[in-house]
Amino acid sequence: GYTYQEMIIGHHMGTESRDLFLELSWLLPDKGARMSLAYDHETHDQDGPFSETVNELSIGGTGLVSKQFEISASFGYGRIKNPENEAGQSRTVNEFSTAIRYLF
Numbered sequence: 218g219y220t221y222q223e224m225i226i227g228h229h230m231g232t233e234s235r236d237l238f239l240e241l242s243w244l245l246p247d248k249g250a251r252m253s254l255a256y257d258h259e260t261h262d263q264d265g266p267f268s269e270t271v272n273e274l275s276i277g278g279t280g281l282v283s284k285q286f287e288i289s290a291s292f293g294y295g296r297i298k299n300p301e302n303e304a305g306q307s308r309t310v311n312e313f314s315t316a317i318r319y320l321f
Contacts, residue, residue, distance in 0.1 A: 249281035262302055265321045270298040275312075285317040 219226050230236055240255040256275050261269040277291030295310040 230259065230261065233265075234259065234261045235258075247279075250279060251285075252276075252278045261266075263302065264303050267299045267302045267304040269300055269302050272296050273310075285320050287320060288316070290315045 237258045238255070239257075240253055240260075244250060244252040255274070256272070257273040257275075259271040261271075268320055273295040275291055275293035277289065277303050279287060279289035281287050291312075291314050293310075295311040295312075297308045297310065300306050300308050
């Protein structure tokens with residue numbers, strides 16, 4: 218493969234990794250909205266002595282406020298086991314984001 222310093226170029230997973238991503242979305246066309254629920258499980262550096270494992274769960278939504286404005290928000294929770302491949306460590310990560318888009 219195409220690598221630089223033994224890392225796959227352009228891919229966040231790196232080498233010797235696995236990723237499982239699932240998403241469930243609900244479309245509400247009469248309201249111009251979409252809701253989604255997602256789960257992501259990643260294992261990095263599986264050949265190393267302490268593989269980093271990431272589990273993330275997120276929920277989000279997007280909807281039209283008017284014909285020209287769309288608003289979206291999402292929240293995600295993540296748990297990282299052996300971050301940076303350090304044995305016995307665990308970390309939690311929370312993320313919240315919002316956006317307003319002008320459509321023309």
